[in-house]
Amino acid sequence: MNLYQYENELYDKGIKYIGGVDEVGRGPLIGPVVASCVVLPKDFVLEGLTDSKKLSEKKRNLFYDYIINNCVAYGIGIVSPEEIDEINIYEASRKAMLIAINEVRKQLNLEYILIDAMPINIDIPTNSIIKGDAKSVSIAAASVVAKVTRDKMMYELDKKYPMYSFASHKGYPTKKHIEAIHKYGLIDGYRKTYSPVKEVIDEKINNITHS
Numbered sequence: 001m002n003l004y005q006y007e008n009e010l011y012d013k014g015i016k017y018i019g020g021v022d023e024v025g026r027g028p029l030i031g032p033v034v035a036s037c038v039v040l041p042k043d044f045v046l047e048g049l050t051d052s053k054k055l056s057e058k059k060r061n062l063f064y065d066y067i068i069n070n071c072v073a074y075g076i077g078i079v080s081p082e083e084i085d086e087i088n089i090y091e092a093s094r095k096a097m098l099i100a101i102n103e104v105r106k107q108l109n110l111e112y113i114l115i116d117a118m119p120i121n122i123d124i125p126t127n128s129i130i131k132g133d134a135k136s137v138s139i140a141a142a143s144v145v146a147k148v149t150r151d152k153m154m155y156e157l158d159k160k161y162p163m164y165s166f167a168s169h170k171g172y173p174t175k176k177h178i179e180a181i182h183k184y185g186l187i188d189g190y191r192k193t194y195s196p197v198k199e200v201i202d203e204k205i206n207n208i209t210h211s
Contacts, residue, residue: 003049003137006114006127011042015111017072019104020138022116023093024052024146028171029181029197030190031153033084035077035096036146037104037113038067040138049140051133052147064148067141074142075103076149085193094120100142114138161187 010018023035046067052060068074077099079092087095097120104110112125116132116139132139151170158167164180164187171177173196181190181200190197 003135003140006129006136007040007042007138010112016042017108017111018138019101019110019113020115020132020136020140020142021097021101021113022052022133022139022143022146023077023096023118024143025150025171026089026093027173028191029173029177029194030081030166030171030187031150031157032078032080033089033092033096034146034150034153035093035100036074036142036149037077037097037100037110038074038138038141038145039072039104039108039110040067040141041070041072044070044137044141046137046141049137049144051131051140052143054134055144057151060144060148060151063141063144067145071141073104073107074145075100075107076145077101077103081189081191084191088193089191094118098122116143157189 007018017039019037019039021035021037023033025031025033046063049063077096079096084092101113101122110124114132114136115126115128117128117130119128120126129135133143154166154170163184165176169177178196186197186200192201
């Protein structure tokens, strides 16, 4: 797959500022959902860039630094776990994307958006591409920026609460993580509408009721 196909077609039409948009963090039990919008220069090349989930952590971090230092502009959108519980993860992901896009719009006149899989309502032409993070260089760059940004938050949480092993699972519902929340309980930032978290809340209520 030519990662530059979508961008090149737009460049050929005279469109200069193309925002690639992606989000990360729909599945974790804790923490925010994070989106990124990245505008790359026309001559941008980064060998090996693809969907952030397919990259090693070391490579992701190297790519993150390169993208941040060589992009035209980027924006980050963050929606809290409390708001995820309130409006649902799908709408929270969409909101995070819009925040990231608007951050970029403060910096330049964004002309077109390539977005990973999710349609959004905005006054800029968009193309929602299924598995876009493996098909568009701009979306791939956004996926790396979003992923590394969120992972950094999980490392900070791990320093405060090492018993939950956030550094290893990044908040996703692994066996080890679920065992930890049953053993140590819930800290601030858990998504209370997610099933494994609800189970812990129900367990606590049952214990109080029957004690």
